[in-house]
Amino acid sequence: MSTDIQVEIIHKETITPSSPTLPHHKVVELSFLDQFIPEVYVPLILFYPNHTDGEVDTNHQSLIAEKCGILKASLSKTLTQFYPLAGKFQYNDSFCCDDRGAAFIVARVNCRISRILENPDTEMLKCLFPAAVGSTQALTGHLLLVQINFFECGGMAIAISISHKVADAFTFSTFIKSWSAAALVPSSTTDHPVVPADFGAAAFLYPPQDFLNSPKPLVEFIQGKCITRRLVFDASRIAALKSKAASASVPNPTRVEVVSALIWKCAMEASRSNLGSIRPSLWCQAVNMRKRSGQAFTENILGNFVWRFAAMTVESEVDLQSLVTALRKSIEDFKVNYPNGLTVENAYQLIKESGNFFAREGVDNYNCTSWCWLPLYETNFGWGKPYWVSFPSLQLKNIVILMDAKDGNGIETSLTFLEEDMAKVESNKELLAYGALNPTVI
Structure with missing residues (x-):
């Protein structure tokens, strides 16, 4: 601009x-x-x-x-x-x-x-x-x-x-x-x-x-020479992506699962290509705990009421189906292990086991938050609903944000990666076959 x-x-x-x-x-x-x-x-x-x-x-x-x-x-x-x-x-x-x-x-x-x-x-x-x-x-x-x-x-x-x-x-x-x-x-x-x-x-x-309760936060987002890109998946492309990503393990993947898996796959390929080596890749997804606490009063609780589940792969070759399966298994395991949500003891144990999962050495960490299903496009102050809702460039390494497109069926994404990784991600033919890179809003 x-x-x-x-x-x-x-x-x-x-x-x-x-x-x-x-x-x-x-x-x-x-x-x-x-x-x-x-x-x-x-x-x-x-x-x-x-x-x-x-x-x-x-x-x-x-x-x-x-x-x-x-x-x-x-x-x-x-x-x-x-x-x-x-x-x-x-x-x-x-x-x-x-x-x-x-x-x-x-x-x-x-x-x-x-x-x-x-x-x-x-x-x-x-x-x-x-x-x-x-x-x-x-x-x-x-x-x-x-x-x-x-x-x-x-x-x-x-x-x-x-x-x-x-x-x-x-x-x-x-x-x-x-x-x-x-x-x-x-x-x-x-x-x-x-x-x-x-x-x-x-x-x-x-x-x-x-x-x-200390001056140093337990978790810090990693900053660096990063670039943020906007990628939009319309409903028809998501339907095609679901068909490609479906498997016997996950016959009906969600739109968030398939878009997340595709972005993870492309980001992983970019990082491994630039590093010249294969190392574990971790996808951390935010989980809304409001309906997982076992308490009715928490459904509309305010503040921060989220945790994260993590899916990891160490495979040298990955495909959409296997990544969707990994994402689905991780959330299902989370539900089984914590049917009434996390306790403080659970969370503390997870922290000790994983360390600072935003900055673990030798592992590519990707952190995803989904804003899908939030009624942001219904926000009317008296002069109609918004024409576009978005985020600015974040400058925080390996952050992925998903939100509903204006029609409620597509997904608009904000991707922030290191410059060298983004150069490969934004030119990835598989990614561009399903997502449009920064299309006009009008």
């Missing part, structure tokens, strides 16, 4: 909860699962084109003021429910919910929104965000940062950075859903007070552990 695109910050303020946090919610204890999460920001951006006719002057302040007013008022109401987002992270055992608020930034972009949608650029998207992924709260001052980007055409993009210490993908999605729902309620409407969510419930099942 052309470097002449400029993003100008025109306003900054802090949005605080519309009602003070209740005394018994002032301190939220982290669960063991929260403690295990690295202190990074999870970024997400939603694009909303201007659906009105005609041009919109970039100096048309009434448009900006109207939309920002709606977003600020509804965010303030939502923070009353999601009160830890307006607080402070106290490493590494609790949140101080002191209502300090969230950062709210307004920016003007000197181009039409179509400039980005026609030719998406994950590196350029970073300019639309309020914080870098690898930032800490000590640097930003907030657990939640929002940047509202207005384009010359009247379109807008809402970029959100939320601390992973306080939210996983489910919690992030729930927050956005609640925020947009609040925006649709007229400010003059008299409604019932917002009931705060219980963010401390996870600590009941997974109490915090002293051995994790």
Whole structure:
């Protein structure tokens, strides 16, 4: 994308909860699962084109003021429910919910929104965000940062950075859903007070552990000279991929399984080609624990309620069927071994056995998170649903993110690999036979 695109910050303020946090919610204890999460920001951006006719002057302040007013008022109401987002992270055992608020930034972009949608650029998207992924709260001052980007055409993009210490993908999605729902309620409407969510419930099942309360995090994402690429699999190509990947062991693979297996296969081949040797390859997939705890109250629990299962291969030659089988076996083993979810003792034992699986020596580690089935494309603040939902370039080695395409049937992926590995991955003929490399959004 052309470097002449400029993003100008025109306003900054802090949005605080519309009602003070209740005394018994002032301190939220982290669960063991929260403690295990690295202190990074999870970024997400939603694009909303201007659906009105005609041009919109970039100096048309009434448009900006109207939309920002709606977003600020509804965010303030939502923070009353999601009160830890307006607080402070106290490493590494609790949140101080002191209502300090969230950062709210307004920016003007000197181009039409179509400039980005026609030719998406994950590196350029970073300019639309309020914080870098690898930032800490000590640097930003907030657990939640929002940047509202207005384009010359009247379109807008809402970029959100939320601390992973306080939210996983489910919690992030729930927050956005609640925020947009609040925006649709007229400010003059008299409604019932917002009931705060219980963010401390996870600590009941997974109490915090002293051995994790140290200045050095147990798990760190590996950074390096990485490149992020966007790859989109439409429904018809996924159907063909399912047919190719089906086997007697897994006759009906899921779309997440086949897309994950294909990406893993291509990344593995690239790494082994560049290294000139074969070494074990580990695929770690996030698991939503909300329906695996054996407790009904956890289905909608907020905070971090995820763990990971891992599939490994040491074979010199791999194919789609064998990798899909490995992925399926790993999740089935997880269900059998932990029918009621992990206990703290289980998790601690897994950590001791595997070490830091984000940085084990002599093993290629790939870490995948699926955002599929989260209703992100339903996010309507009052000017329609988003035209595109995406992530910026991450700069974190071997990270794969899957999310639903706009139609709900395809899958859009964000792949971040070392430069030398990405050069081979993005030219892999098998991968390109099923996925489109950075297609236009329009």
